Amino acid sequence: MKKRLLVYSAFVVVLYLVITFLIKIGIIDDYIKLNLFLIMLNIILAVSLNLINGITGQFSLGHAGFMAIGAYTTAVLTTLEKPVPFYLTVLIGGLFAMICGFIIGLPVLRLRGDYLAIATLGFGEIIRVIIQNIDYLGGASGISDIPQGIDWTGYFVTTVLSVVVILNIINSSFGRAMIAIREDEIAAEAMGINTTLYKVLAFMIGAFFAGVAGSIYSGSFGFIQPDMFNFFKSIDILVIVVLGGLGSVSGSIISAIVLTIISALLQDYPAVRMVLYSLILIIIMLFRPQGLMGTKEIRLSKLIPIGGEKNA
């Protein structure tokens, strides 16, 4: 176990140092850096949605709504006359999204399957419509000139922290209860698992990290608009999760990277990008409904023989 931890930490540190070095010598220019930010943003969003959709098996389509809450919290708090420190607003944004996740989750999570999907979609849209109708939040034109509060290091640390926290949740007894609910809710309940508790918990944690992602989005891109967080944004995240495999964190990370690169390349042809996304959804569901990775994980410690355990 210790060796595995060592391999992962080493990998993360090396990755960080390499990219920092590349930024310093200018191989990674501002454009690539921007896409790097988007990749990390999508990793946080996809991994957190995977906790709800993949691990707990509760199909949610309202992730963009929680992202909006975080984004607007940071935008408002950092543009006050006495601005709140950026990282504090990230925390507040996440917690605020989490509270909304609780308020929404408690009644809605009694629903199942496609009903739940529609209800969460509805809540995501309600959040967006409410934000759009608050003049203080800039209405439909949004908020611009949000001060930049986060750099590459901040992004990297936030992403790594998010993934580590979610991975630890999945590998704890909490996570096992969530997986049990995914596999068979009725059986899980019969085994004494408080299904409502774990479903709401998964929903809240997912919402928290969506809020964090929204916060760092507004802290790095400087401009937000309610329409950025509509139903299509939720679908974007869903495509990443479904492609990577419902239930696989490493799958989500890989597909977040791949799909963000693809959409960066197709930036000038948004309709083509969406046609591609929709075909990915359909084809994956027809031929490999479990996604590329299924529920399997890639274990770095297995790939790197030196640090790996013999029979992990």
Added chain:
Amino acid sequence: MSTFIQQLINGITLGSVYALISLGYTMVYGIIKLINFAHGDIFMVGAYIAYLSVTYLKLGLIPSLIVAMAFCSVLGMLIEKFAYKPLRNSPRISALITAIGVSLLLENLMQIIMGADSRVFPRLVTEKNYYLFQGKIVVNNKQIYLLIITVFLMIILNFVVKKTKIGKAMRAVSQDMDAARLMGINVDTTISYTFAIGSALAAAAGVLVGLYYNTINPLMGVLPGLKAFIAAVFGGIGIIPGAMLGGFSLGIVETLVSGYGSSMYKDAVAFALLILILIIKPSGLLGKNIKEKV
């Protein structure tokens, strides 16, 4: 009082569109338990087909309505065959994700083919306003057209479902698919027909919306599609009269909200209505509670 009646009339007009679309949702859901997310986009395709047949073939309202309905019923059957049929025995979530995929595909293909901008729907009828009660209430002749065509289509649908063989098969399959198959009903054909009929109704709604608002765009199906689904759930999904009731009630609620409150909130109210009904009476207004099988 006159504002109220005026809003009521507008609400019934809007509601009849929702009702037409939600009939398709309800029929499909009643048979294969799938929320056909692409249904709203078939509504959009219908509007575009009518637009094309009016602009290029110089057809009138009724012929282009028929062309759009015919085209979309074929489209609906094709979608069912290629996207939904292979998934009939998979988890329902897989089918739902596929439906989302089909919906995105239709929207974006249409954007590539016809451009993302709105287009002006040709004026097929000369507008005329009728003033009732000393001019306090205005009824547009387009509203009358809309209502007449909707009611006519609903009567036909009712006839098809209640009196014809295919309607009987549809009702049988929605009751119990396996038993229907054992009784010699061709389930696949029946499902195919259901999609055809539902899509034709959605197409008709699309044409009527184009006629009423004079403008169409590739994303016009998203919100009406979702709202028609809400209407279907509201009335009790899988129940045909429920879809009509839900459609009309949602239309009326929406126009009352925009008449008395803010029109910006009307979408939020629709979703709030959905969540309320799902929590209070998940089987909808006309639905019966069914215990879940374990």
